[in-house]
Amino acid sequence: MHDILTLISGRAHPELAREVADYLGITLGKIDLWDFPDGEIGCKLEQNIRGRDVFLFQPTGPPVNDNLMELLIMIDACKRASAERITTVIPYFGYARQDRKDAGRVPITAKLAANMIVTAGADRVLTMDLHAAQIQGFFDLPVDHLYAAPILDQYFRSLNLPPDKLAIVSPDEGSIKRALHHQRHLGGSLTIVDKRRSSATRTQQANLIGEPLQGKIAVLFDDMISTAGSICGAADVAHKHGAEEIYISAAHAVFCGSAVSRLCEAPVKEVVVTNSLPIAKAQDLPNLHTVTVAPLLGEAIKRIHRAESVSYLFD
Structure with missing residues (x-):
C-alpha cells in the first residue's frame, strides 16, 4: 500500500514541481492537459497509477478559476484510474x-473550494501559509499546513542586519502573530502599523503602535502580496517615521493589479518572496529576491509518503 510515490503536476507551476521532483530524486508523472476551443479543460494520465501514492501539484493562484478547475479534473482522473491515495499539494x-461571513449575503468561498476538493476525491491536502489557519478545518480530511517563515528568516539572517537597529514591522493588526514569530527568530524590536480598510481594494495607514522606527532597519512581513496596497502603504508609513532601510517580505507573490508599479515606487530596498507562485518576466522587479520552497515541500511529501512526522517542518 502506498509503495510507489508519484508526483504529477498541473500547468499552474511546473517549474516548482520539477524542483520538488529533483529534491525527491524522481521524475514527474506523465499527464496530458489541454484546453478545448470552448475553454473546457481536457486531461489524460499517460501512465499507470493503479495502487500508487499520488501527489498532485497545483497552486490555485491566478488565473484562480482555471487552476482550481484543472486541479479538480486531475483529482477525478486519478480517482478513476484507481490511485491508492491522492494528496493535493497546493503551495x-x-x-x-x-474565509468568513463578514457581511450579509456573502459566500464563504474558502469553504466552497475546500468542499470541491474533497468531493472530487482528494484524500489529503498539503498546503503552505494559508491566509487564515482555521481554513484547515474547512477540509473534511487531513491537512498538513506548512510555513515559509523559517526559510525567509534564514535569508534575513544571511544579510547580517545589526540586531540593535532591526525592527520587525507588522503591516496591520491581523499580522501581529506572524510578526512576533519572526521577531522571536530574528530579534529586534516590534512595531505595528495601524491599518483601516475603506473598501475591498483600498486601505489607509497612518499611525504606528510600539517601538519607534527612527534610524531603524524595518522588515515588514505578510502572508501574501496581492495588489501591494497594504504592504506598500505600511512601507510608506515606516519611511515617514524615519526608517533607514525597509525590506518587505511575503510567502506568496500574487502580484496582481497595480502591484508591480506600487512596489517599484515604494521606498523599499528589497522585496523578498518565495516561489510558491510563478513570477512572470513582467513582474520580475529589480529588487526582487526569491527563495525556493522546493526542499520544504519535497521533505513534507517524502514524510507523508513514509507515514513519518511532518510536524517539525512547521512547529
Missing part, C-alpha cells in the same frame, strides 16, 4: 481570503 490556496 498557494486561492479563495482563502473569503
Whole structure:
C-alpha cells in the first residue's frame, strides 16, 4: 500500500514541481492537459497509477478559476484510474481570503473550494501559509499546513542586519502573530502599523503602535502580496517615521493589479518572496529576491509518503 510515490503536476507551476521532483530524486508523472476551443479543460494520465501514492501539484493562484478547475479534473482522473491515495499539494490556496461571513449575503468561498476538493476525491491536502489557519478545518480530511517563515528568516539572517537597529514591522493588526514569530527568530524590536480598510481594494495607514522606527532597519512581513496596497502603504508609513532601510517580505507573490508599479515606487530596498507562485518576466522587479520552497515541500511529501512526522517542518 502506498509503495510507489508519484508526483504529477498541473500547468499552474511546473517549474516548482520539477524542483520538488529533483529534491525527491524522481521524475514527474506523465499527464496530458489541454484546453478545448470552448475553454473546457481536457486531461489524460499517460501512465499507470493503479495502487500508487499520488501527489498532485497545483497552486490555485491566478488565473484562480482555471487552476482550481484543472486541479479538480486531475483529482477525478486519478480517482478513476484507481490511485491508492491522492494528496493535493497546493503551495498557494486561492479563495482563502473569503474565509468568513463578514457581511450579509456573502459566500464563504474558502469553504466552497475546500468542499470541491474533497468531493472530487482528494484524500489529503498539503498546503503552505494559508491566509487564515482555521481554513484547515474547512477540509473534511487531513491537512498538513506548512510555513515559509523559517526559510525567509534564514535569508534575513544571511544579510547580517545589526540586531540593535532591526525592527520587525507588522503591516496591520491581523499580522501581529506572524510578526512576533519572526521577531522571536530574528530579534529586534516590534512595531505595528495601524491599518483601516475603506473598501475591498483600498486601505489607509497612518499611525504606528510600539517601538519607534527612527534610524531603524524595518522588515515588514505578510502572508501574501496581492495588489501591494497594504504592504506598500505600511512601507510608506515606516519611511515617514524615519526608517533607514525597509525590506518587505511575503510567502506568496500574487502580484496582481497595480502591484508591480506600487512596489517599484515604494521606498523599499528589497522585496523578498518565495516561489510558491510563478513570477512572470513582467513582474520580475529589480529588487526582487526569491527563495525556493522546493526542499520544504519535497521533505513534507517524502514524510507523508513514509507515514513519518511532518510536524517539525512547521512547529
